[in-house]
Amino acid sequence: MSQREQAILVVSASTDVIDLIFDLCEQCQEASLRLLVVRNTDEVESVLEHHEISLAIVDCSTFTDVEYLNQLAAHLSPMSTMALLEEGTAEGMVAVLRNGADDVFSLAELHLHPQLFIGSLQRQLQRVRMIEEVRFLRESLERSLDELKADQHAAQQLQEKLLPPPVRELNHIDFEYVLQPSLLLSGDFVDSIAINEYQTIFYLADVSGHGASSALVTVLLKNMTYRLVRNYNRNSSFDIQSPLATLHRVNRELLLTGLGKHLTMFIGLIDERDSSLTYAVGGHHPMPVLAQGGEVAFLEGRGMPIGLFEKPVFDERRIALDPTYSITLFSDGILEVAEGDSLDEKEQVLLAACGGKNLSPQSICDFIIPAGRVNPDDVAIMTVSRV
Structure with a gap:
């Protein structure tokens, strides 16, 4: 299966955060990435309707209720969701992980340890690619099975006529x-x-x-x-x-x-x-x-x-x-x-x-x-x- 473009949904109201994420994604070794930026939650639904998202990077300061993260992660599952927190307190990190995030970083970590974020991003994208490959193989197998069943039914009808x-x-x-x-x-x-x-x-x-x-x-x-x-x-x-x-x-x-x-x-x-x-x-x-x-x-x-x-x-x-x-x-x-x-x-x-x-x-x-x-x-x- 040829490697297709992976779409990353970036949810953040901060231009500085968006620019930083773009910079970090450019350093990622993944060859074909496309970033789709939305600045508020109202725009998210429209993007999800028109694009197949491989991974979401969500700035949790964009919304006040952490339950929204849970809904978005559930919608994207089994694709990955990464959360960004303005302050990386233990309580805040536990909350976003329990609400569906696959990984979480504070904004300070992005500046201090960018390679940690890039490494996590690459792992998430590799996992997503494996999911997509399995999905592709399953769909190919289902198509092949449907064709086989059609052939078998046609052969059955022929045998019955004989x-x-x-x-x-x-x-x-x-x-x-x-x-x-x-x-x-x-x-x-x-x-x-x-x-x-x-x-x-x-x-x-x-x-x-x-x-x-x-x-x-x-x-x-x-x-x-x-x-x-x-x-x-x-x-x-x-x-x-x-x-x-x-x-x-x-x-x-x-x-x-x-x-x-x-x-x-x-x-x-x-x-x-x-x-x-x-x-x-x-x-x-x-x-x-x-x-x-x-x-x-x-x-x-x-x-x-x-x-x-x-x-x-x-x-x-x-x-x-x-x-x-x-x-x-x-x-x-x-x-x-x-x-x-x-x-x-x-x-x-x-x-x-x-x-x-x-x-x-x-x-x-x-x-x-x-x-x-x-x-x-x-x-x-x-x-x-x-x-």
Whole structure:
């Protein structure tokens, strides 16, 4: 920050005192000083309205009530106020110090020991400069935070637009989700896409970390999957019809970004022609819960996280689906808030939450997360069902 001019308010009715103060200020080593002189208290208010004062030097003989000094010092605070007394009695010095003066000198001291006044003046001005620098830095920080908040809200709106509708139907399959970010931006992401009239793909991804960098990866993920759908429609690539191939494509492209981010992901493909679910697992936990035929159980499978290894191993499996079923996907943030002392106990809570009928992600969320519990991590719950 460049050194700005420091304005000193001089309050005195005495021309001799004013001249002396000017002379002493000229001997001060401070480079850029501007003295504003007022000869009575009535003029002080006008000067304060039009100028930013760094320090006040007040000749207390200019007014009769020492309480005025207290009001002026309070108005200028945290800037400094120096008081001048015609007679430097101990009682008078104590009175002005108690009424807000940062330092006090008698007029005799100014003549006898001018260097003491100059030294005090320089210390007060240095203190004022530090206050001004802190104020400048605080205001700069506040502006930066306001800009950051605006950017975060804009990014939040963009991310929300990239998410699918909270409730939708594709190829006679119902998709519904809730997403509760721990910050404005979320590293969790869900999507569902109709590839054609009988194949539907869906996934839940959990990007490492929080905030803007993790949210950026969700934008890339959305772009990658829709690009694969576009390639399918152009007959240039059919990777989107294979959850395993899709995970490998996402892994390869995420490594190419060099962002140093990784994610876990569960991706499923439902084929209505044979009522089957083909799914692949990229390091995701907990596994989705499948409820059908009166049974509720976690799907089986495992795999490496995405974005860490050049040649990861992903597990792909295929199961048959009943005419009615419900698949519930969770991000790992749910394990942070679920009741239970062990992982097994927490998983039992998830199974219990998914055991009812016509359950929505919100009702599952309300069942698992105790009222008033703050989420330390993003939480996403997605249901895929046919009833």
